[in-house]
Amino acid sequence: MIPELGNVALIIAFSLSVILGTLPLIGASRGNALWIGLARPLAAGIFVFLSVCLLILGYSFVTDDFSVAFVAQHSNTMLPLEYKITAVWGGHEGSFLFWTWMLAGWMLAVGIFSKAMPDDFVARVLGVMGLICVGYTLFMIATSNPFDRILPLPPTDGADLNSALQDFGFIVHPPMLYMGYVGFSVVFAFAIAALLSGRLDSAWARWSRPWANVAWGILTLGIALGSWWAYYELGWGGWWAWDPVENPPMITWLLGTALIHSLAVTEKRGVFKSWTVLLAIMAFAASLLGTFITRSGLLTSVHAFATDPTRGVYILGFLAVIVGGSLLLFAVRAPLMKSELTFGPLSREVFLLSNNIILVVSSAAILLGTLYPMVYQAMSGGELISVGPPYFNLIFVPLMVVLAVFLGIGATSRWKKTSTEYLRKQLTKVAIASVLLGLVLPLVFTLEFSIGASLAVALAFWVMLAMLTDMINKVSNKDSALAGLKSLSLSYWGMQIAHFGFAVILTGAALTSIYSIEKSVLLQPGQSVMLGDYEFKFNGMRPVRGPNFVAEEGSFDVIKDGNYQRELNPQKRIYVASGNPSTEMAIDAGLFRDLFITLGDPRGEGAWSMTVYVKPFVRWVWLGSIFMALGGFVAISDKRYRRFRVKKESLLETAAAPVLQS
Amino acid sequence: MKPHRQKKLAILIFISAGLAIATGLSLYALSTNIDLFFTPSQIAKGEVIEGQRIRIGGMVKEGSIIHAQDSLQVSFITTDFSNDLTVQYQGILPDLFREGQGVVAEGMVAGGVFQASRVLAKHDENYMSVEVKAAMDAAEKQRGTGGT
Numbered sequence: 060m061i062p063e064l065g066n067v068a069l070i071i072a073f074s075l076s077v078i079l080g081t082l083p084l085i086g087a088s089r090g091n092a093l094w095i096g097l098a099r100p101l102a103a104g105i106f107v108f109l110s111v112c113l114l115i116l117g118y119s120f121v122t123d124d125f126s127v128a129f130v131a132q133h134s135n136t137m138l139p140l141e142y143k144i145t146a147v148w149g150g151h152e153g154s155f156l157f158w159t160w161m162l163a164g165w166m167l168a169v170g171i172f173s174k175a176m177p178d179d180f181v182a183r184v185l186g187v188m189g190l191i192c193v194g195y196t197l198f199m200i201a202t203s204n205p206f207d208r209i210l211p212l213p214p215t216d217g218a219d220l221n222s223a224l225q226d227f228g229f230i231v232h233p234p235m236l237y238m239g240y241v242g243f244s245v246v247f248a249f250a251i252a253a254l255l256s257g258r259l260d261s262a263w264a265r266w267s268r269p270w271a272n273v274a275w276g277i278l279t280l281g282i283a284l285g286s287w288w289a290y291y292e293l294g295w296g297g298w299w300a301w302d303p304v305e306n307p308p309m310i311t312w313l314l315g316t317a318l319i320h321s322l323a324v325t326e327k328r329g330v331f332k333s334w335t336v337l338l339a340i341m342a343f344a345a346s347l348l349g350t351f352i353t354r355s356g357l358l359t360s361v362h363a364f365a366t367d368p369t370r371g372v373y374i375l376g377f378l379a380v381i382v383g384g385s386l387l388l389f390a391v392r393a394p395l396m397k398s399e400l401t402f403g404p405l406s407r408e409v410f411l412l413s414n415n416i417i418l419v420v421s422s423a424a425i426l427l428g429t430l431y432p433m434v435y436q437a438m439s440g441g442e443l444i445s446v447g448p449p450y451f452n453l454i455f456v457p458l459m460v461v462l463a464v465f466l467g468i469g470a471t472s473r474w475k476k477t478s479t480e481y482l483r484k485q486l487t488k489v490a491i492a493s494v495l496l497g498l499v500l501p502l503v504f505t506l507e508f509s510i511g512a513s514l515a516v517a518l519a520f521w522v523m524l525a526m527l528t529d530m531i532n533k534v535s536n537k538d539s540a541l542a543g544l545k546s547l548s549l550s551y552w553g554m555q556i557a558h559f560g561f562a563v564i565l566t567g568a569a570l571t572s573i574y575s576i577e578k579s580v581l582l583q584p585g586q587s588v589m590l591g592d593y594e595f596k597f598n599g600m601r602p603v604r605g606p607n608f609v610a611e612e613g614s615f616d617v618i619k620d621g622n623y624q625r626e627l628n629p630q631k632r633i634y635v636a637s638g639n640p641s642t643e644m645a646i647d648a649g650l651f652r653d654l655f656i657t658l659g660d661p662r663g664e665g666a667w668s669m670t671v672y673v674k675p676f677v678r679w680v681w682l683g684s685i686f687m688a689l690g691g692f693v694a695i696s697d698k699r700y701r702r703f704r705v706k707k708e709s710l711l712e713t714a715a716a717p718v719l720q721s
Numbered sequence: 722m723k724p725h726r727q728k729k730l731a732i733l734i735f736i737s738a739g740l741a742i743a744t745g746l747s748l749y750a751l752s753t754n755i756d757l758f759f760t761p762s763q764i765a766k767g768e769v770i771e772g773q774r775i776r777i778g779g780m781v782k783e784g785s786i787i788h789a790q791d792s793l794q795v796s797f798i799t800t801d802f803s804n805d806l807t808v809q810y811q812g813i814l815p816d817l818f819r820e821g822q823g824v825v826a827e828g829m830v831a832g833g834v835f836q837a838s839r840v841l842a843k844h845d846e847n848y849m850s851v852e853v854k855a856a857m858d859a860a861e862k863q864r865g866t867g868g869t
Contacts, residue, residue: 289815404731416736420743428749431755443758447827450754455745564795579812581742582734638817659793668793668813 062127063205065115068157069206072108072163073196075101079189083182087256091580092707095178098185102166105192115504116147116156116205126213129153135219135636137607141230144568146220151354151370152205157233158350161189161193169245169270176266183252184245191244194377202370219636222608227397228288236281236308242274243315247343250336251385254392260337264326267339269695271322272553276316276691282308289483294644294657295576296672298680301451306429307349313422313526314342315417317676320689324411328474330401331408333393340385345422347378352429362664403476417462424454429703458666463565465520466558467525471532485528493520505574515569519562526555560686567679577672584665587618591673593654594618595627599665608632610643613667615656617647653677754826761799766843768829777806777835778825786820799824799835810837818842 079101085308086094116129120143125131133149148154165189173181199205284307290298299305318338324331326483351374366670402408428446435444471485497517502508533551534543580588584599598614610632617624627645634641644657659668758776759769769775779799786797796809808826816823818840828837 220760404728416739420739424743424747424750428751431751437753443776444755445758446751446755451751453750453754458743580794642750642816657813660788662788663790670813 061115062119062208064122065112065119066204068108068111068115068195068205069200069204072105073193073200075105075108075433076192076196079105080186080193081189082186083189084186084207085178086254087186088180090179092178095182098189099180102163102185102191102468103172104158105189106163106167109156109163112156113147113160116153117144120146120712121143121313123217125217126210127205127216128207128209131209131217133220134217135607136216137245138217138220138225139635141222142225145230146224148237148633149220149224149229152199152203152207153196154233154237155199155203155354156205157200158237161234161237162192162195162244163681165242165245166192166236169248173266180252180256180258180266182645183255184248187248187251188244191248194381198370198373198377199458202373208238212419215321216636217380219607219639222632222634222637222639222641223292225607225634225641226288226292228292229382232281232284232288235284236279237420239274239276239278239281240308240311240349243311243339243342244273244279245270245347246318246339246671249341251388254336254388254395257392259395261326261329262583264322264335265700266328268319268322269700271319272691274693276688278308278312278315279684279688279691282312282531283688285562287681288586290677291644291646291655294670296573296575296640296655296657296670296674298677301425301448303429303432304349304353306347306425307352307630308357309430310342310422311342311349311636313418313425314338314345316417317422318342320411320414320418324408328401328408332414336389338415338560340382340389341419344378345426347374347381348426350374351378352489387583401475403478405472405476405477405482407469407472407474410472413465414462414469417458417465421455421458424458424550425451428454433460459565460514460518461520463561466561467521470522470554470558471529486525486530489521489524489528493517493524496520500572509570509573512573515565519566522558522562522565526558530555539717548697550694550699553690553692553697555690556693557687557690560683560688560690563679563683563686565683566703567676567683570676571674571680574676575672575674578667578671579659579670581666587616589673590671592619593624593673595654595656595671596671597667600661600667603630605632607636608634609643611648611658611661613645613656613658613669615645617654627654627656629658631658631660638672648678650678651675760799760801760804762804764806764835765804765832771830771832774827774829776825776827777808777825780825781818781820781822781824783820799826806835807833808837808840810840812840815842816839832850 079098082094083098083101086097087089100162116127118124119130120128120134121140122588123130123134123136123143123703125134129150129152134143135144138146142149145154148157149417151611168183169181169184170186170672173184213252246267249263249270251264285308286298287298318335321331321335321338325335351371354370428450431446432444436442467489468482468486472482494517497513497515497520501512502518530547533547537543537546576591578588578590582588582597583599587594587596589595594617596616596618598616599610600613603610603612610630612628613631615627615629617627625647629645629646630643632641632643633639644655650674655671655672655674657670659670661667730810751789756774756776758778761777761779763769764777777799779801781807782798782800786795788795792811792842793813794809794811795814795847798805798807808828810828819842826835826837827839827840827841828835830836
């Protein structure tokens with residue numbers, strides 16, 4: 060009975076979305092205040108009913124209602140409570156409900172935090188999001204209903220949650236990633252609303268920026284959490300694999316990064332309007348493409364859900380309608396977006412434009428590599444190929460190097476016009492210092508020369524010293540250093556923190572790729588293996604029991620320079636319900652290096668195969684991501700985004716415009 | 722030409738040049754970095770050049786996994802039920818690698834044996850990789866035509 064209520068709630072949410080996707084939009088174009096006023100309550104209503112759906116699905120999991128097909132496929136009576144609850148997003152149907160609920164959450168947030176904007180604009184934003192929500196809820200009802208039953212003979216126990224998912228990372232990574240992903244639909248809706256209403260001005264950019272930054276910051280954290288989780292759970296010793304399903308979030312992230320920079324220019328200088336709108340459309344399209352790739356099963360990936368072609372066709376159709384419709388609107392409204400170019404060939408605008416081009420090109424290259432196998436298969440009549448990490452690294456690494464170089468110049472240059480003289484004066488010392496530090500530092504710490512490491516360290520210093528130069532310039536104009544620091548705006552601090560994060564990631568990614576070492580060995584109890592400065596001594600195995608698994612746990616002593624450091628305990632688990640094995644690696648995490656051990660399988664006389672790793676600087680990749688996200692959040696705490704500015708006249712203005720009036 | 726038009730043109734040229742270079746580089750990188758996929762039957766027919774980096778896929782034949790007792794050397798047979806291919810691998814196999822299940826391996830053919838540099842197994846009970854499924858279907862078709 061309860062799951063049927065969920066079904067009813069889902070249908071109500073769909074109906075409300077249909078109303079939200081039509082009446083407020085029409086109301087906004089005709090100046091009908093009543094219909095405009097419907098937007099906020101409808102958004103709240105959709106959120107309430109989708110929350111009911113989610114709670115009911117959660118209830119079915121907690122009460123082990125295996126007559127619900129989705130529960131039967133993804134849970135088990137022995138599954139610990141936290142995984143029963145989070146198993147809601149452990150498969151296609153539930154995760155899509157969760158995704159749609161996130162959209163409703165963002166709609167609710169827009170409804171609440173939009174008091175400063177004109178009501179007709181909010182109605183348009185929520186109306187566009189309502190249309191997206193129509194697509195999502197209809198998709199669920201038509202092809203992927205999480206409340207489908209197995210009747211009359213439900214199984215007595217469930218098939219269990221995929222053992223690789225039974226981990227803390229699974230509790231935090233999907234919600235964070237989804238929240239960030241779906242957040243770009245807000246920015247998209249803002250762009251479409253601006254096109255519809257014809258108000259593409261710096262006020263629009265100022266309203267959009269907080270949403271873009273929050274979505275981007277959350278997506279940054281979501282991707283970083285995914286990388287961290289894959290690192291410690293999958294046990295392959297890497298933190299990024301260019302997997303076809305990792306790529307769409309990365310593409311969205313790169314476009315989102317371009318977007319927040321372009322929005323900054325639009326807000327500050329009133330240029331790049333059409334480009335910003337286009338980026339908002341592209342970022343949203345990339346997030347839909349991610350859904351399509353994960354759920355269509357066209358690509359081979361560790362993330363792919365069990366699949367059904369009709370779903371892929373539906374999402375592809377939805378993607379085509381949304382992107383096609385937006386681009387059409389974009390073309391029709393293009394004359395609106397004319398802006399005078401008020402900047403010289405050497406100016407912050409131009410460097411931000413370069414940043415945008417590099418980011419868009421890298422996302423396009425990743426997209427090409429991700430979709431190429433599909434295209435190739437279609438063109439060659441079924442021949443299968445795969446595009447591996449070498450391709451992505453070959454493209455991505457040089458582009459990021461160029462990006463870092465431009466970042467340094469862009470951060471010190473001025474809006475409108477910068478003289479070569481000024482740039483030379485500012486950056487010569489920075490360039491010399493960073494090259495020297497890049498050459499010396501890696502040598503001092505590792506005693507071996509590596510071009511890659513030197514380049515990465517030099518670039519990181521280039522970025523940081525250029526930032527510092529700019530900050531010193533700004534502060535030195537004031538009476539005292541303290542007054543200078545106080546005069547810096549929060550959005551300036553946010554930018555600096557995020558760019559610092561970029562330098563940290565750059566360093567971490569390069570150094571861990573260059574200096575990581577690993578060794579696969581077969582050890583008898585009592586034997587040990589040397590790797591780098593560390594000795595790993597294998598003491599033997601003992602059986603342990605978990606709530607829903609049995610495991611063999613190894614004991615290892617880590618010894619450095621003859622001194623005992625600590626014990627590490629990797630496990631080899633067998634999940635009782637599914638019989639699936641799972642390797643839990645043991646990690647000794649540190650700011651400058653990680654040690655970890657993953658177990659293989661037992662051989663004769665107590666011997667085990669295993670791989671040991673020493674990975675310097677790997678933490679910096681995630682640490683840098685945290686700085687980046689933090690920067691995004693700090694930037695929008697700036698007080699100019701909290702100012703109340705209700706413009707009643709805009710309502711009348713747009714109502715008078717002959718748009719959409721038949 | 723008006724100055725602001727000139728500026729616009731300069732920006733457009735700048736963007737298109739960037740895009741052209743990037744496209745060229747991407748296509749070049751793609752052409753040198755794709756791995757073709759082969760089934761055991763295709764390899765048995767000699768469609769593969771020895772030493773070329775490829776991917777293979779098939780089912781792990783029951784009872785075919787042999788672990789060396791004193792090293793990490795392992796060998797197993799993949800099959801598409803028409804032809805078999807012996808795979809040799811030095812290292813630790815993934816968690817879900819099992820007899821009678823699908824597997825995909827990266828590496829090269831040397832002396833009729835596949836030397837794998839990486840072994841990928843599926844991650845989910847209900848999920849068969851597109852590649853393995855394609856291999857199975859091809860074998861199925863071949864058996865059909867072979868019988869008639």
